Amino acid sequence: MNIILLDNGFRLEANGQPLLHHSPDQPAFFVGTGRETMDMYRGNFAIEDYVEARTALTHARLSDDGNSISIDLRRHPGDEPQLTLRVRELADGAELNLESHNSTLNRFWVRLTASADEKVWGGGEQMSYFNLRGRHFPLWTSEPGVGRDKSTYVTWQSDVVNKAGGDYYHTNYPQPTFVSSQRYFCHVDTTCYADFDFRNAEFHELQVWEVPAQILLRSAPTYIDLVDRISAHFGRQPRLPEWQYNGVVLGLKRGEVHALEKLQLALDSDMAVSAIWCEDWAGVRETSFGTRLFWDWKWQPERYPSLDSLIAELQQKGVRFLGYANPYLCVDGDFFPTAEQQGYFATNDAGETAIVDFGEFECGVVDFTNPEAYQWFKERILQQEMIDFGLSGWMADFGEYLPIDVHLHNGVSAREEHNRWPLRWAQINAEAIAERGRTDDVTFFMRAGYTGVQRYCAQLWAGDQSVDFSRHDGLVTVISAALSSGLLGNAYHHSDIGGYTSLFGNTRDAELFRRWAEMAAFTPMMRTHESNRPADNVQWFDEPELTRHLAHMSRVYRHLAPYLKALGDAAAERGTPVQRPLFLHHEDDSRCYDIQDQYLYGPDLLVAPVHEAGRTDWTLYLPAGADWVHCWTGERHAGGQDITVSAPFGQPPVFYRADSAWTELFRTLPQPEGLY
């Protein structure tokens, strides 16, 4: 990256392309003041901003002390400096370190140079659009929305009944980081609300509700190298636990008898099962949304009478047991009184425990900024009640709900801590496991995230899709989620097979479940979910054909374990995600850049999930530069073309590179013969 000094300004360039230009007539830096309103309803935020002042910092004075370039930025010649920008050159980029001299400034905008055909990815885990160009993306962790498309009935009803319909940019995991097709990434160091605007032809405008400490710009010669650097910067995940490769994780949530009965059915059906995941291990309660969990994180014997001995028995059979936790404790649980007495909860304006409504039940928010509360939750709950009890992992749910009106022990405003909360939640889970020395054997999966979650969160899951094929909340959205979060260094991503959210008459059918299971076999974790309303939604154990289908796909998953482990090596060594956009290995093929419903599973498998109902064939694009072999028929096709293949149940459109070192493994994939 080059820094070119101009009269009263400067320019940053990478690979000969301008990245940032600042001069009096074309300023890049703007500051101002605004007053926001932010209303939260059960994790959904209505946010409005009122900008009272926004001024370009047109006047720059540069000084160079040999070590770094320092730039004072003013609104006009007679002005005091509003900001000082210290540019530190890196081998592959630059750090722009910012210091504000005006404490009233709470809005900041910076423009990066854009080109008309440039593409941009990242922004955390984005469900609707992989390429962010042409839209703006508010970056604020929240519920992702139910439906996420104002033209659908489910979205409309979710908005009306629960203020929960959401929009294309809502996500559990935002991150103020993007990757450009100019082969650089940009990261803004902030946890405040931000909005990255990629709608303009000439510039990207990044808005932050503070003057951020740093803007980091780094480039690389290839996307693989770029992801390597991103991942080295934010941290890398541990390898997957060995047991996970054994097969599907069965989500069962109707108590012990149900769990054991369905597990037996699975095993009798020659299903490859790695674990059962019983999120109701700590008990349940009934609400109008469906059966909800009882948020008091310890074994509830009424629902799982023999769990204390059962876990070891299952493990003997090669089946692990997974549970569930989140960072809240319900007021009617056993832990609440202790935590309240010790002052471990976030507080309200009156200094009392802040009570949060989660939908017909109330909870306290454990204040992770309080070292004692953090330690207590980690030891007393995560370690003693969960790891020591025998759980091999859990869904570490939520993290995106920190209310903005609570008070925290560290004195930082909840608005500033809100986006950081998923990181704190990831950290406490990772530490609990690491301190027990079990990082290689106990895992957890999260939907919430923010900058740095890469370092702690073992695995992402895509959150609560609707149980349908819908464009903005159905099966196809988890591909965009995997690709966007993957580029930012989250190597492991998966989703609930069949989706989760079933509301307003929208229920899962067998076709959706099959198509989702077919995709899930080509993700790092294959895991089912009974949904929020198990009785209304089809399950794999409801129909023998569905059981056989899932068993088949689980054997495909298990068969690929050696390959998936090799992908784990790449993730550990270079941060390369398991699921990859096509252009990551095909930079010269322009067609690859616009595809967000296919992915490479490692370098050698191309996966094109069927994401529409009623399809018996599927059309997809094969990247140029290789020949591709259809996994089920062995037919070989040249890359660089669209092809249509038959896509019966059990044979999802998946291809391997003809020149792969793994061809023997791919050629011997379990066939669904006789099943259909």
Added chain:
Amino acid sequence: MNIILLDNGFRLEANGQPLLHHSPDQPAFFVGTGRETMDMYRGNFAIEDYVEARTALTHARLSDDGNSISIDLRRHPGDEPQLTLRVRELADGAELNLESHNSTLNRFWVRLTASADEKVWGGGEQMSYFNLRGRHFPLWTSEPGVGRDKSTYVTWQSDVVNKAGGDYYHTNYPQPTFVSSQRYFCHVDTTCYADFDFRNAEFHELQVWEVPAQILLRSAPTYIDLVDRISAHFGRQPRLPEWQYNGVVLGLKRGEVHALEKLQLALDSDMAVSAIWCEDWAGVRETSFGTRLFWDWKWQPERYPSLDSLIAELQQKGVRFLGYANPYLCVDGDFFPTAEQQGYFATNDAGETAIVDFGEFECGVVDFTNPEAYQWFKERILQQEMIDFGLSGWMADFGEYLPIDVHLHNGVSAREEHNRWPLRWAQINAEAIAERGRTDDVTFFMRAGYTGVQRYCAQLWAGDQSVDFSRHDGLVTVISAALSSGLLGNAYHHSDIGGYTSLFGNTRDAELFRRWAEMAAFTPMMRTHESNRPADNVQWFDEPELTRHLAHMSRVYRHLAPYLKALGDAAAERGTPVQRPLFLHHEDDSRCYDIQDQYLYGPDLLVAPVHEAGRTDWTLYLPAGADWVHCWTGERHAGGQDITVSAPFGQPPVFYRADSAWTELFRTLPQPEGLY
């Protein structure tokens, strides 16, 4: 009003209350630049703004030449003046005349001092909220929306199918003028997009997408006086034509046989009929929205074979004939080729006639900024085809649709002309009538409006309500519409009896029609409409009971003619609207300020329309300071209390002041005896 000079600033006060304060630490004036996107779809606009700069003009330099005070406003001490403000004192206020010195400025904000309990009204014709406080109001003439409430099915479907659902602030008639409970009014002289924001406790912020020429602030000791001054400023309507007092205007739109048959039924039913209004006099076409009119403004003999002789025959019987026109001409009509050949239409970027889609048919927009086109349309169509043909009036529909991407003869941008278009449309109608010397006998009614429409538009009608009791698009909204537009000097307001828009399965029932007719008898024009889908919606001629009900209400209307004429005198002399908010005559009764579902009909009648389904009684508030007599029972009640009265069909909750000079008239109102 007082002007107090401060160090580097000034303050305006009225009645001892601060109206505007400008000083370096508390500036009132802001300027900046923005880039808007405005997408129109059939009169519905999606508008977004991107503000690139907004700066307070903190530095003021004052000079006083004895005649006026001149103030140069700068962003900072070293700045060139951005604006010059010339303050001209008036006996009751001040003119703030503005001159911009920076041609790049296209955003302007001014803050007026607000107090916490202040109320604000006006903003044109506002359907959802009479008191504007607590919300912001974009001021841009457009379709008002179908449903206007994101929680309703009709709104959702309208948004999805037609981008037409709308919101609380959408209106055919916006106006950048408001009235404050501090007893002043403020008018901003602009036709550009504006947004008046009344959400802040300490200030009202008025945004305009240009530096407006003038801000006018005038106060008065009473609201009646204030409306007088507003009305004197914007202009006053002519008196109603004498024939209008004779009874209901029957909207009939299925050709001549239908019109004559239903008229006969009405007359046989002892209905007081002043006119039939046949909007299909120029022909129809079928679309998926329903039967639409043929937009070629002249008699269509196929649909009304004997209309040329019929009009005179009807007039002999005391029944007038009304038609319909709007400012567009359909491409398949007779007038289009002539107008196109003469260059009378607005043009597109290629210099060709701009073709506008009105929903499955296309039209040209007559360019009223072209004096020849204006003259041609006035003479050839409005005068020759309509007045000379014998029409006694017409619905002068539309006016709010000027597309923003057309080019106009006067060279002014369509964005600047858009809001002015309703005024041009009103003017051409008024002039056509005046030039024929028929202002006292021929009338027209419009839904669109803007500043100054008061001077030309004879009567407003409330536009296209949904055929229901809904909060934001039903019966109750036309009361807010009448009160808000009335305060700005529009004395005459009415609505389609039974509403108009019937979409997505929403259809009119008999109860709604009755309740609407009951209200309409207490408005200046009582007029029915068959709706956009006549066959799907109940009509007064469908059921003998409905016919009798309408006949009764029409006799009530006719009975009140002497009183309505007296209200017309007040309108002509002082601009006092016929329908009045309760506080206009009860300034000291604080309860009167929060009521938007009742009105005073003149000083002496209190009308509280039943605007919910299934009601047999109704609760309302009687203003303090008078006793009130129930029109149907003669029961007398003290003012200053809520009361509940029986409200059977035909006896709407209406009361007269016990001390009225018109008690004899009110006591002898036609009773609905025997009808129900």
